[in-house]
Amino acid sequence: MSLNVPTLDDRTYADLVREGIELIPASAPGWTNHNASDPGITLVELFAYLSEIYLYRVDRVSAASKTKFLKLLTKIDLIGPNGQLHDADDSEVHAAAAAQLHAAVIAMRMPSRAVSEADFESLAMTAVKPQTPPDKVARVHCYARCNFEAVTAVERQRDRPGHTTVVFVPVDPRLAQEELTAISQAIRNAIEPRRLLTSRVHVVAPRYVDVSIRIRAAIAASGASMMERKIRDNVKEQYLSWPLGQSVYSSDLYRRLAAIPGVLRVLGIEWTTDDTPRLLRSETGDIVGVHLEAGELPRVTVSGVVCDVHS
Numbered sequence: 235m236s237l238n239v240p241t242l243d244d245r246t247y248a249d250l251v252r253e254g255i256e257l258i259p260a261s262a263p264g265w266t267n268h269n270a271s272d273p274g275i276t277l278v279e280l281f282a283y284l285s286e287i288y289l290y291r292v293d294r295v296s297a298a299s300k301t302k303f304l305k306l307l308t309k310i311d312l313i314g315p316n317g318q319l320h321d322a323d324d325s326e327v328h329a330a331a332a333a334q335l336h337a338a339v340i341a342m343r344m345p346s347r348a349v350s351e352a353d354f355e356s357l358a359m360t361a362v363k364p365q366t367p368p369d370k371v372a373r374v375h376c377y378a379r380c381n382f383e384a385v386t387a388v389e390r391q392r393d394r395p396g397h398t399t400v401v402f403v404p405v406d407p408r409l410a411q412e413e414l415t416a417i418s419q420a421i422r423n424a425i426e427p428r429r430l431l432t433s434r435v436h437v438v439a440p441r442y443v444d445v446s447i448r449i450r451a452a453i454a455a456s457g458a459s460m461m462e463r464k465i466r467d468n469v470k471e472q473y474l475s476w477p478l479g480q481s482v483y484s485s486d487l488y489r490r491l492a493a494i495p496g497v498l499r500v501l502g503i504e505w506t507t508d509d510t511p512r513l514l515r516s517e518t519g520d521i522v523g524v525h526l527e528a529g530e531l532p533r534v535t536v537s538g539v540v541c542d543v544h545s
Contacts, residue, residue: 243289243292243293245286245289246286247282247283247286250281250282250285250286251278251279251282254278254281254282255268255275255278300331300332300335301331303335304331304334304335304338307335307338307339307342308334308338344356344357344360345357345428346428347428347429347430348398348425348428348429348430348435349430351376351377351378351398352376353428354374354376354398354400354425354435355374355375355376355400357421357424357425357428358374358376358400358402358421358424358425358437359371359374360424361420361421361423361424361425362374362402362417362420362421370404370405370406370409370413370417371402371403371404371405371417372403372404372405372475373402373403373475374400374401374402374403374421375400375401375403375478376398376399376400376401377398377399377400377401377528377529378398379393379394379395379396379397379398380394380397380398380399380436380528380529381394381397381399381434381436382399382401382436382438382441382528382529383399383436383438387527390527390528390529391527391528396432396433396434397433397434397435397436398429398433398434398435398436399435399436399437399438399529400421400425400435400436400437400438401438401439401440401478401529402417402418402421402437402438402439403439403440403478403531404417404439407440407442407531407533408533409439414439417439418437418438418439421437422435422437425437438529440478440529440530440531441527441529441530441531442530442531442532442533443507443509443512443524443526443530443531443532443533444507444508444533444535445482445505445506445507445524445532445533445534445535446505446506446507446534446535446536446537447469447487447503447504447505447506447534447535447536447537448503448504448506448536448537448538448539448540449465449469449487449491449500449502449503449504449536449538449539449540450500450501450502450503450539450540450541450542451465451491451497451498451499451500451501451539451540451541451542452497452498452499452500452501452541452542452544453496453497453498453541453542453543453544454496454497454498454543454544455543455544455545456496457495457496458496458541458543461494461496461497461541462539462541464494464496465491465494465497465536465539465541466536466539468490468491468494469487469491469534469536470534470536472486472487472490472534473531473532473534476531476532478528478529478530478531479526479527479528479529479530480526481514481523481524481525481526482523482524482526482532482534483514483522483523484503484505484522484523485522487500487503488500488503498544501542504521505521505522505523505524506537507524512524512525512526513525
């Protein structure tokens with residue numbers, strides 16, 4: 235929300251004339267004719283007119299002043315050696331100066347130091363936007379007092395004062411390692427000169443846990459030919475923006491799939507992963523999901539969809 239710019243002086247011509255006449259008795263007691271026909275009053279009115287012109291200018295910023303502000307912010311000088319604007323008659327020059335000044339003000343609003351988690355996330359997203367296609371990085375998350383570059387899970391979850399981890403989430407969970415390295419380096423280059431002294435910053439992609447699921451659902455006869463594709467698309471969308479570190483459960487997927495038009499009910503969901511200790515089980519021993527740690531995301535593959543058609 236922008237601040238309301240105050241009016242520096244709102245006196246009008248009539249106010250100035252009245253004030254000038256009110257000062258006459260104290261400064262010139264012998265001056266008793268205060269009518270408009272008096273030559274002295276004519277001078278008072280003239281000076282009030284000129285003063286009102288200057289007061290009008292006080293509340294406005296001239297093009298020359300804007301170019302001076304621009305030079306202070308960006309070292310771009312649009313003032314010629316004679317003190318005049320370069321190509322002062324060219325409106326495109328003034329438009330360019332206004333655009334550059336706007337860009338400079340926007341740049342000043344960006345954090346110059348990485349202190350809070352929001353600072354790290356803002357700097358990281360700013361770093362990747364001009365250097366990578368907009369569909370490469372979906373979001374960035376910051377974890378204070380963590381080192382997700384550690385090898386073991388115990389070390390990654392340990393409290394590490396002075397360490398900060400920035401996790402960037404690519405849109406494509408199967409992005410090539412070369413591209414992941416390039417994105418990571420761009421973020422490091424932006425954050426490193428802005429971090430606090432004695433602090434350490436780690437930039438990583440999420441640790442993906444490969445999960446395979448098999449779904450069985452009862453569906454209506456109408457639209458049965460497209461139902462398998464709809465189920466696969468919904469599963470993909472479900473985990474596209476999945477929160478970092480949040481474990482996946484069958485119940486979440488049951489609710490989403492049951493809301494698909496044409497799905498009468500979900501009969502079963504089977505989870506499999508190479509890292510079997512991550513499998514979550516119910517009290518009866520049934521597999522109900524996969525456990526994830528902070529900084530991890532599921533990389534889900536639908537291994538099969540079995541549809542029981544009901545007329």
